[in-house]
Amino acid sequence: MATDRPTWTQPGIGTALARAFRRRCPRCGGGDVFDTWIRLKDDCPTCALHFERVDGYWLGSMVINLAVTQVLLLGTLIGLLVATWPDVPWTAVLMAVVAIAVVIPLLMHPLSRLLWVAGERHFHLRAHPDATD
Template sequence: MSQSVTTAIVDDRPMWPAMKKGYLRRCPHCGEGALFDGYLKVNTACSECGEEFYHHRADDGPAYLTIVLVGKILGPLLYVAFTKYRPDPVMLSVLFSVAAVAMSLYFLPRLKGALIGVQWSRRMHGFGRVSAR
């Protein structure tokens, strides 16, 4: 009779905490250092733990996610506002245009940080290399 050996895969980089740290614009590894050097420019490395960020590949993902999220929030609100309150079309377009720009500016860096957190947790695009910390 042979024993079956099961090996547990240790997830030393859980995705959800890394996404949360990235959403908060912090290092997905330690959660202390700043992820960004400005509005959208990613630091080359964490100032606290030394984790390297220069090889991330966020590209157009955060912009796409921002468009989808803002559209999913403002689309139904626009419908309700137009059908229930019947405001002046110019006022409605100005109000929702300002809301769309403000929400996009708020969500874009946060979603970029969350996407970098996912890449870090899944060891994508060079995040799997062992760095000198």
């Protein structure tokens, strides 16, 4: 039975990641995939891709978010220590790393979800080329 819905092919990983960085659906490039700035819709309004494939799916996006936050936190801490040693302004360093630990995960949340969708779909479809979604 034929449907009127177009079929979507998975783009290359570079295209999918670029779309994710632009807050667009990694599969079709369609916009408006967020209900709010931070909340991803359940499905893409353009291609109907269901973003959360299984329970626990977002664990990968949490790992991306945590890794980016940790790298920025450690880089900032080391950079401030090296730049100000031996007279380290400890209060300012503490405020900087706490701010990073709180703000970066919030800013990264929507991006890390779309990056995870892009990467997971790429590797899933490479491992299972006959998968339809």
